[in-house]
Amino acid sequence: MSNEELMRRYITGDRFVAEAGIEILEVTPEKAVVGAKIEDRHLNANNCVQGGMLFTVADFAFAVLENALHPITVTQMGTISYITAARTDYVTATAYERVRSGHNCVCEVIVKDAGGRTVCVCQFNGFIKEEKPEAQK
Amino acid sequence: MSNEELMRRYITGDRFVAEAGIEILEVTPEKAVVGAKIEDRHLNANNCVQGGMLFTVADFAFAVLENALHPITVTQMGTISYITAARTDYVTATAYERVRSGHNCVCEVIVKDAGGRTVCVCQFNGFIKEEKPEAQK
Amino acid sequence: MSNEELMRRYITGDRFVAEAGIEILEVTPEKAVVGAKIEDRHLNANNCVQGGMLFTVADFAFAVLENALHPITVTQMGTISYITAARTDYVTATAYERVRSGHNCVCEVIVKDAGGRTVCVCQFNGFIKEEKPEAQK
Amino acid sequence: MSNEELMRRYITGDRFVAEAGIEILEVTPEKAVVGAKIEDRHLNANNCVQGGMLFTVADFAFAVLENALHPITVTQMGTISYITAARTDYVTATAYERVRSGHNCVCEVIVKDAGGRTVCVCQFNGFIKEEKPEAQK
Numbered sequence: 055m056s057n058e059e060l061m062r063r064y065i066t067g068d069r070f071v072a073e074a075g076i077e078i079l080e081v082t083p084e085k086a087v088v089g090a091k092i093e094d095r096h097l098n099a100n101n102c103v104q105g106g107m108l109f110t111v112a113d114f115a116f117a118v119l120e121n122a123l124h125p126i127t128v129t130q131m132g133t134i135s136y137i138t139a140a141r142t143d144y145v146t147a148t149a150y151e152r153v154r155s156g157h158n159c160v161c162e163v164i165v166k167d168a169g170g171r172t173v174c175v176c177q178f179n180g181f182i183k184e185e186k187p188e189a190q191k
Numbered sequence: 192m193s194n195e196e197l198m199r200r201y202i203t204g205d206r207f208v209a210e211a212g213i214e215i216l217e218v219t220p221e222k223a224v225v226g227a228k229i230e231d232r233h234l235n236a237n238n239c240v241q242g243g244m245l246f247t248v249a250d251f252a253f254a255v256l257e258n259a260l261h262p263i264t265v266t267q268m269g270t271i272s273y274i275t276a277a278r279t280d281y282v283t284a285t286a287y288e289r290v291r292s293g294h295n296c297v298c299e300v301i302v303k304d305a306g307g308r309t310v311c312v313c314q315f316n317g318f319i320k321e322e323k324p325e326a327q328k
Numbered sequence: 329m330s331n332e333e334l335m336r337r338y339i340t341g342d343r344f345v346a347e348a349g350i351e352i353l354e355v356t357p358e359k360a361v362v363g364a365k366i367e368d369r370h371l372n373a374n375n376c377v378q379g380g381m382l383f384t385v386a387d388f389a390f391a392v393l394e395n396a397l398h399p400i401t402v403t404q405m406g407t408i409s410y411i412t413a414a415r416t417d418y419v420t421a422t423a424y425e426r427v428r429s430g431h432n433c434v435c436e437v438i439v440k441d442a443g444g445r446t447v448c449v450c451q452f453n454g455f456i457k458e459e460k461p462e463a464q465k
Numbered sequence: 466m467s468n469e470e471l472m473r474r475y476i477t478g479d480r481f482v483a484e485a486g487i488e489i490l491e492v493t494p495e496k497a498v499v500g501a502k503i504e505d506r507h508l509n510a511n512n513c514v515q516g517g518m519l520f521t522v523a524d525f526a527f528a529v530l531e532n533a534l535h536p537i538t539v540t541q542m543g544t545i546s547y548i549t550a551a552r553t554d555y556v557t558a559t560a561y562e563r564v565r566s567g568h569n570c571v572c573e574v575i576v577k578d579a580g581g582r583t584v585c586v587c588q589f590n591g592f593i594k595e596e597k598p599e600a601q602k
Binding site: 337341342343344345347348368369370371372373378379380381383384385387388391402403404405406407408409410 | 474479521540
């Protein structure tokens, strides 16, 4: 499956992501970038982007990258550190794979607002179901 | 503010949670329980409850408990471990405060499906903005 | 292998733990408690118990509990939140298993000083190599 | 205080690190690298480098970098993912700061063996006590 097909499958297949308005911006072997326009429906009681929305954006960047690199990767764990509130109405999440070894992969995901401020830093651990003989990164 | 008023404020004030259909089921000094009916719009490309939705349910249980115990608590970090897929169309998240010391609190949140299976285990760290002189738990 | 034999194997087999002076205090199906007398050699540049020492105590409580419950469990991930400095010369770590499902287990570990103050809260994820047919906890 | 003085203070001041045989290899504004020769006393019951030892090496790389960049940073949280066992008798940990915003910083630390295999991936959150007016990274 090409990257473009992958994108299409994700956009149409993941209904929670689609409903949240998250879109794929870029996929390369080095990173995946996704973004979302922030609307009133994404805010919490303090009028900031809700933590679950920020996690969803980050998790989707991870999922896009991992499934582009080695299809059928399931998320085992995610951690999210909230750094500062987003001050713009668009946020992006960029996923980088930091290690891939056997069935395991670890990605770092950085969420930024349109002003370049880092909003969250995340780490995701994935389990790669179909391991192919590959050198460790 | 009474617990009931708190619930109402959260339900109406947090638009992302409201749109996701998450509801408060129980708040006591020991725990907060929230739940959500799972619909097609909450599913990912594999027809499982999307990871961001599960995180949002857990994060909301944490937020409800912390704001009931000590208002104005902001989330600093969250971790989520995915254990198994939810096999029912309703999930609950129960938050327990494990430690409260000075400005810091740590909660554990367990997400279960209606069959009692543990779907995720989470841990959240909060920063309590208005510290009152309280003994450490 | 009995619990007592397990303890002996761990005390003699894990040289890093033995050198750090960590001892097993209690093992039941519900929890494992380990402890360590804090000496000058366990301190950091600020004269507090070094973070790696606290992690080691917590990790060992997890390892003891998991190996008592289902032998051959390997640690996949650990998280540690530092709450306050230990103010006594003895610390304990108590591990509780929060979920066990298939090959996965998640434990919470609380580290306290002798005054009952919570020093750290940890979460460990283990992979159980030899799965036996067991109901999920 | 110069980097060299910092190194000397850490080596002599942190007794747990000194006893574990961990040494500072490199400190620049971009990264800190520390290393340790693995001996029998660092092994667990399975003859692998003990998890607490690996965490201590990673935590020290974080501490060295953070204290070089902005003195008096305390660790709030650490997470460690174990990827594969170290197969050589020397390990290094390299810390990179991923975000610095106000009082908060987040570092990623990669632990490798001498063969270049990634053994662990870690993330540390620090609280910077003495904030100076600095642009966010």
